[in-house]
Amino acid sequence: MTLAPFEGADALVRRNNISSQGPEGAPAIVFGHGYGSSRQMWRLVAPQFVDDHRVVLFDHVGSGGSDRRAYDRGKYDSLHGYADDLLEICHALGLSEIVYVGHSVGAMIGCLAAIAEPTLFDSLVLVGGSARYINDEGYVGGFEADDVDALLDSLDANYLAWASTMAPVFMGNSDRPELTAELLDSFSKADQAVARQFARVTFLSDLRSDLSSVSTPTLVVQSTNDIVAPVVAGEFLRDSIPGSRLEVLEAEGHYVHVSDPEKLTTTIRSFLG
Amino acid sequence: MNPGVQARDLFDLIPCGLISATTRGVITTVNDTFLAMVEKKREEVVGHHLIEHLTPGSRLYFETGFMPQLKAHGRASEVAFDLCLSSGETLSVFLNAVVDRERDGGTILFAVFDATLRRHYERELLAARRLAERSETRVTILQTATTAFGNAGSEEEVAHALADASRAATDAMAASVYLCDPSGGFSAPSSSGAAKQLVEAALLDALGGRGDPSPTGGLAQSPTTVVYSGSAELSAHFPSAAAALRTARVEALATVPLIDDGALGGILLASFGRPRRLDPPTVDLLESLAQQSVLVLQRIRLRELISYRSLHDPLTGLPNRHSLQRRLDQLLTGTHPNQPTIAVLFIDLDGFKSVNDRFGHLAGDSVLRRIGASLERAVRSGDMVGRLGGDEFLLICEDADEQSAGDLAERLRATVRNTPLEEATGLSVSASVGVSIYRPGTSPEKPTGDALIQLADEAMYQSKRTGKDRATIIRA
Incomplete structure (x- = not known):
């Protein structure tokens, strides 16, 4: 595993918790996770590509093991901020002809990145993506604006349950057992604010008018039972x-990358040919 | 008694819903209490996804929040959800869950508790907490802005502070502040975040700018806050900027006018990368920040005006005695042997008294203004010409030896003589010039600024005595 062909790559590796595996010079495949998860979600799919691909995994800033200090509320108030990060990562690692596999909102982030720099991408695989979650005239997204408010309510209402689940994770990941409960609380509060904003950005974005600008060969993967x-x-x-x-x-x-990783892997492989 | 039956009774009668489901959430077993809770028959529940019984908002949380955590950590406690009942009502519940990986290739066991009363209470708490957090955020933003405004020493710094505060208040991708400048346009923007100046220029253009006096002139006519909450709305209002907006990835925009004494003093643009609405408290906060910035801008302008007036002659707009002395002192402070020569030219008008006597003081003032402007045009850049008072002007030159100072004196005399005196037809005004020159390192004592002016004044008297309209040079 080698990284950092560019200066500044180290900083990005920390910011986005990047991992890169697989043979040098092999075709690059980058996996982008969705809302509410982390690069961990690819644990059953990504290893299937390591033999013949350079597999790159990362966390969006604000999620997983990313550097929370890099979270700028203005930048990450739209998916463009995340798409800019994805492009930065690809450039910093010197990747080209990239296969990008994105899940959920990670799929839409990939679309924006591919629109911004089409030459960087070989193909896109959009898993469980949606151009817009809120129903609109002549468009079914599956949800109403009130439902997104209800989700935000749930995030707040479940703050305690969430914090108690995440607390051991923070502790486990930390080399500093002296972390006080107070500090922990401030961490989780900050994370809660990030989760709320990411939820808004995910579920209130509207990429319908952008999609016609995608010129990269694209496979859309949807599962039958995805609410x-x-x-x-x-x-x-x-x-x-x-x-x-x-x-x-x-x-x-x-x-689907967790519930049926084999099926998804086969689907991606047959698309790549 | 059959203990098996007893356990079965306990399972069905226990006052909480019990469910087992596959790892994908399809319900395999359910107790009577849960069926009663959701007002459904067993066959409507078993074989179906638990998620089907949730409200849409709860579904989103279940899929994107709850399940990923449950899968990662194996258990979850007291997670709040809303269930859909057959009647169309909703029921608030708490849910405990544990994953049993061994049983039947993985099973999730759920316990469901009616939490209607508690959730109602919690919702009130939550609403109160949000209100409190919101106030706290508002106060923090205002305090931070007040501090930044207080530290601002220039209009640009005020504009920057406003841009920063506005971005913090709205999570905007970028916020820019354009101040109206005296020429009728806007100053270069002060921006916070990744501002795209091209699109902002296009927007300002489309807004009609501020120079448009017609009643249709966009902003000039109705300076109120406007929020364009989506791409469609934006391109409908700004058709000429639509392409630029798309390129700059601006999908929503807020424009907040800076109202200064009833007139437009500037404009704040906050741009967003996704469809956004700003609720009334946020708009209110932006307007408060804008208003606060206007007060600070007024203070700074007043201070600049006072400072300007203390250094300039009100009649001609030229530097006054105080700034001339200050400049001379600055030049002399830095003097060392290799530094260039300093020349001070004292200019006193000949025949000016007759202008005042014959045409009055207004005409005299006008002549002084005219001559002041001519002198300013005649001197070299870097030299400072000012008015000492009455009909006396002073020129301070750095790097002018005897020869060039003499040339300059001649040029100034010609300038004065050639300045047309429309207000005083038939009269002519000339200048008697006195020059003092100081070459650093030539005398053991360094002269003061006042001494150099005094010396130039004496030289000027020499010119007067020897017939006026001439120059005399004295070395310090």
Whole structure:
């Protein structure tokens, strides 16, 4: 594993908790996680590509093991901030002809990055993506604006449950057992604020008018039983992204990369040819 | 008694819902209490996803918050959800869950508690907490802004402080402040975040600028805060800027006018990378910040005006005696043997008294202004010309030897003589000039500024005595 062909790559590795595995010079495959998760979610899929790909995993700033100090509320108030980070990562690692596999909002971040720098990408795989979650005239996203408010309420209402779950994680990840409860509390409060904003950005963004600008060969993967991104959301992506294909997987839930990693891996591989 | 039946009774009668489900959330077993809770029959529940019984908002949280955590940590406690009942009502519950990885290739066991009363109470607490956090954030932003405004020493710094505070108040991708400048345009912006000046220029242009006096002139006519909350709204209002907006990835925009004494003093642009609405408290906060910045701008302008007036002659706008002396002192402070020569030229008008006597003081003032302006044009850049008072002017030159000082004196005499005196037709005004020259290192004592002026004054009297309209040079 080698990193840092560019100056500043080390800083990015810390900021986005980047890992890179696989043979040097092999085609690059980058996995981007979605809302509410981390690069860990790819643990069952990513290893399937390590033999013949340079596999890059990362956490969005504010998620997983990323550097929370890099979280700028203005920058990350839209998906463009995340897309800029993705492009920075690709450049810093010297990647080209990239296969980008994004889940959920991570898929949409990939679309924005590929629109901004089409030459960087070889192909896109959008897993459980949605151009817009809120229903609109003539458009089914699956949710109403009130539902997003309810999600934000749930985040707040479950703050305690969440903090008690996450506390051991913070402790476990920390080399500083002297961390006081107070410090922990401030960490979780900051994370709570990040989670709220990321939820807003994820569920209130609208990329419908951007999709026609995607010129990268694209595979849309939707699972049959996904309440977050229903099959119609996948059909909309297919119909809006020029030349894209839709693959509907008989799989359970929003996290097909966890619930059926073999099926997803096979689907990606057959698309890549 | 059959203990098996007893356990079965306990399972069904226990006052909490009990569910087992596959790792993907499909319900395999359910007790009577849960069926009663959701007002459904067993066949409507078993074989179905637990998520189907949740409200849409709870579904989102279940899939994106709860399940990932449950899978990562194996258990979750007291997680709040809302269930959909057959009646269309919702029921608030707490849910405990544990994953049993061994049983049937992985099973999730849930316990569900009716939490209606507690959730109601918690919602009130939550609303109160949000209100408190909101006030706290507002106070912090205002305090930070007040401190930054207090430290600002220039209009630009005030504009920067306003841009920073506005970005903090709205999480905007970028905030920029454009102040109105005296020429009728806008100053260069002070920005916070990744501002795109091209698109902002296009927007300002489309807003009609401030120079447009017509009643249709966008902002000039109705200076109120406007929020354009999405791309469609933005391109409808700014068709000419639509392409630039797209390139700059601006999907929503807020424009807040800086109202100074009823007129537009500037404009704040906050741009967003996704559809955004700003709620009334946020708009209110932006307007408070803008208003506060206007007060600070007024203070700074007043201070600048006072400072300007203390250094300038009100009649001609030229530097006054005080600033001339200060300049001379500055030049002399830095003097060392290799430093260039300093020349002081004292200019006293000949025949000016007759202008005042015959045409009055207004005409006299006008002549002084005219001559002041001519002198200013005639001197070299870097030299300072000012008015000492009455009909006396002074020129301070750095790096002028005897020869060039003499040339300058001749040029100034010609300038005065050639200045047209429309207000005093038939009269002519000339200048008697006295020059004092100091070459560093030539005398053991360094002269003071006052002494150099005094010396130039004496030289000027020499010129007067020997017939006026001439120059006399004295070496210090």
